[in-house]
Amino acid sequence: MKFIDMIRTPKMNSGFMRVWSRNFLYFRKTWTVSLFWVVLEPLMYLGAIGFGLGTFVSNIGGHSYIDFFFPGLLCSTGMMVAFFEGTYGGFTKLTHQRTYSTIMLTRIGPEEIALGELLWASTKGYFSVIGVALVASFFGLIDTWRIFPALLILLLLCWLFASLAMIMTSYARNYDSFIYSTSGFIVPMSLFSGTYFPIDQLPGGLKYAAYLFPLTHAVQAVRGILQDGFTTAVGVHTFILFLLGFFAMNIAIYRIRGKLLK
Amino acid sequence: MSQKIAVELKDLKKKYDENFVVNGINLEIPKGECFGLLGPNGAGKSTTMKMMYCSALVTSGELYVLGLNVKKNFREIKNRIGVIPQEDGLDPDFSVIENLLVYASYHEIPARTASEKAQALLREMRLEEYADRSVDTLSGGMKRRLAIARGLMNSPELLFLDEPTTGLDPQARLWIWDFIKHLKAEKSTVILTTHYMEEAERLCDRVAIMDHGRILAVGSPADLILEHIGIEVVEFDTNPVDLNYYIGRLKEGGYNYQVIQDTVMVLINPTQEGRKAIELIASDKILIRKPTLNDVFLKLAGHQLRDE
Numbered sequence: 260m261k262f263i264d265m266i267r268t269p270k271m272n273s274g275f276m277r278v279w280s281r282n283f284l285y286f287r288k289t290w291t292v293s294l295f296w297v298v299l300e301p302l303m304y305l306g307a308i309g310f311g312l313g314t315f316v317s318n319i320g321g322h323s324y325i326d327f328f329f330p331g332l333l334c335s336t337g338m339m340v341a342f343f344e345g346t347y348g349g350f351t352k353l354t355h356q357r358t359y360s361t362i363m364l365t366r367i368g369p370e371e372i373a374l375g376e377l378l379w380a381s382t383k384g385y386f387s388v389i390g391v392a393l394v395a396s397f398f399g400l401i402d403t404w405r406i407f408p409a410l411l412i413l414l415l416l417c418w419l420f421a422s423l424a425m426i427m428t429s430y431a432r433n434y435d436s437f438i439y440s441t442s443g444f445i446v447p448m449s450l451f452s453g454t455y456f457p458i459d460q461l462p463g464g465l466k467y468a469a470y471l472f473p474l475t476h477a478v479q480a481v482r483g484i485l486q487d488g489f490t491t492a493v494g495v496h497t498f499i500l501f502l503l504g505f506f507a508m509n510i511a512i513y514r515i516r517g518k519l520l521k
Numbered sequence: 522m523s524q525k526i527a528v529e530l531k532d533l534k535k536k537y538d539e540n541f542v543v544n545g546i547n548l549e550i551p552k553g554e555c556f557g558l559l560g561p562n563g564a565g566k567s568t569t570m571k572m573m574y575c576s577a578l579v580t581s582g583e584l585y586v587l588g589l590n591v592k593k594n595f596r597e598i599k600n601r602i603g604v605i606p607q608e609d610g611l612d613p614d615f616s617v618i619e620n621l622l623v624y625a626s627y628h629e630i631p632a633r634t635a636s637e638k639a640q641a642l643l644r645e646m647r648l649e650e651y652a653d654r655s656v657d658t659l660s661g662g663m664k665r666r667l668a669i670a671r672g673l674m675n676s677p678e679l680l681f682l683d684e685p686t687t688g689l690d691p692q693a694r695l696w697i698w699d700f701i702k703h704l705k706a707e708k709s710t711v712i713l714t715t716h717y718m719e720e721a722e723r724l725c726d727r728v729a730i731m732d733h734g735r736i737l738a739v740g741s742p743a744d745l746i747l748e749h750i751g752i753e754v755v756e757f758d759t760n761p762v763d764l765n766y767y768i769g770r771l772k773e774g775g776y777n778y779q780v781i782q783d784t785v786m787v788l789i790n791p792t793q794e795g796r797k798a799i800e801l802i803a804s805d806k807i808l809i810r811k812p813t814l815n816d817v818f819l820k821l822a823g824h825q826l827r828d829e
Contacts, residue, residue, distance in 0.1 A: 272596070273629075274627070277626050277627050277629070278627075280626060281612075281623050281626070281627075284615075284619075284623065285614045285615070288614075356612065356613060356614075357608060357610040358610075358612055358614075360576070360606070360608075360610050361606075361610035361611075361612065361624070362627055363575075363576050364574065364576065364599065364604045364606070364610075364672075365599055365600075365624065365627035365628050365675075366596045366597075366599050366600045366627070366628060366629070367627050368595070368596065520576070520577070520578055521537070521577060521578060
């Protein structure tokens with residue numbers, strides 16, 4: 260893979276929308292069940308950590324703990340769901356189900372398959388973000404119209420992690436391969452990216468190292484926009500998310516194409 | 522290039538890792554023909570076909586399908602061909618009819634046309650009553666029929682069948698043979714791979730016998746049999762001790778033969794008579810039979826067991 264492949268998105272036809280639709284069609288059959296679990300889990304965290312443990316924390320930077328934690332929860336939810344759809348879901352369709360090989364028999368090429376899948380995984384992650392946000396609004400956790408630009412940042416986040424997931428899928432040998440990326444990458448990120456506590460609490464250089472985590476930028480941007488509005492920092496973090504997402508998407512397309520057309 | 526050619530291969534090669542799985546083959550398949558690629562597992566026939574239906578890249582050489590270059594016009598080619606892959610590749614997330622409709626959506630076939638076409642094909646494939654069943658509940662033969670229906674959804678000009686009857690029971694196999702004969706009657710262009718010689722002999726107008734990535738012979742089954750084997754085969758079992766004695770006699774009589782372990786097959790050409798060979802051998806375990814494509818294949822490719 261050359262550098263040019265990371266910054267150049269191949270030319271594509273509308274076939275990627277058909278791939279997306281295939282997944283949406285299946286989701287529509289099962290959405291009540293799948294969305295229930297996908298939204299329920301973050302809500303349990305919201306209850307246990309936010310409302311439970313959080314009552315022992317007086318305030319963080321002038322905000323209640325639950326207000327501090329909520330943006331982090333939105334981010335880690337989007338990350339998890341998009342990542343799991345792109346890895347386990349993508350790998351199943353790439354190998355056992357041979358879904359992609361079948362699509363390859365039609366006018367849809369490997370690039371469109373990769374993009375369609377990646378957009379689907381982003382969408383599924385985003386559905387869960389919307390689900391959590393809707394439920395949270397009943398608890399009065401959303402008190403600003405700035406949730407709407409925040410949701411756009413969350414869309415970028417889902418896109419980035421769906422792309423990273425598709426890259427993982429292209430390297431995976433079996434389902435066990437995803438244990439490494441989950442335990443070594445996703446879980447630490449959900450813990451140390453400023454989701455549960457401010458990064459300043461991290462010892463020494465680690466507070467700077469945390470900025471290597473893509474999730475950190477999402478959490479900073481979403482929390483920033485909800486609490487302080489459109490600051491320069493929010494802009495910088497959002498731009499970094501976009502840049503990472505753009506690279507990851509192109510790498511994912513390149514890698515998946517290599518898997519589908521040898 | 523002529524409008525009458527469906528597929529043209531010029532010195533086609535395919536390399537996986539460091540091995541040439543397809544090693545320089547030339548072939549012309551006219552429209553309206555039922556053409557078979559035969560060979561043992563690992564001969565390169567499926568890979569050759571995969572390159573034709575644009576699911577594998579060409580390493581070197583030229584490959585034209587319906588007059589279009591696979592390296593440049595693969596989208597248009599895939600729009601105009603139908604493929605029934607060996608592993609069916611049905612989508613377990615969807616029902617029988619949804620499999621056809623979702624596939625039609627990949628081809629951008631309008632929903633109404635797709636629905637009519639899917640109904641008609643399910644009827645033709647005798648799958649009507651299973652339309653709403655999950656594909657996991659279908660038998661092997663039904664899955665293959667559904668895969669065929671799916672391959673026909675875009676009304677292809679050229680149909681590829683990769684080992685269409687492998688793993689099916691005799692009834693399902695007969696049904697598929699009948700279906701292919703029906704396609705032939707309509708002058709459709711069909712390209713299939715198989716390792717069943719009997720299947721190729723029954724269905725194909727012409728065949729290419731492949732081994733180790735090369736084509737060993739091309740022609741109609743009848744011509745290949747006549748050219749390489751003759752008109753009859755006299756077959757008898759012997760033992761290693763007597764073998765040399767028999768071979769000496771056959772050589773004296775001017776007969777061609779091939780030995781497979783303890784079985785000797787005497788190839789009778791049009792100027793010879795099978796009965797005379799029987800008299801010459803005078804063994805009690807002897808039979809005379811019509812030659813088959815299998816004999817041609819064993820003669821050309823040898824009879825060693827294949828590991829792949």
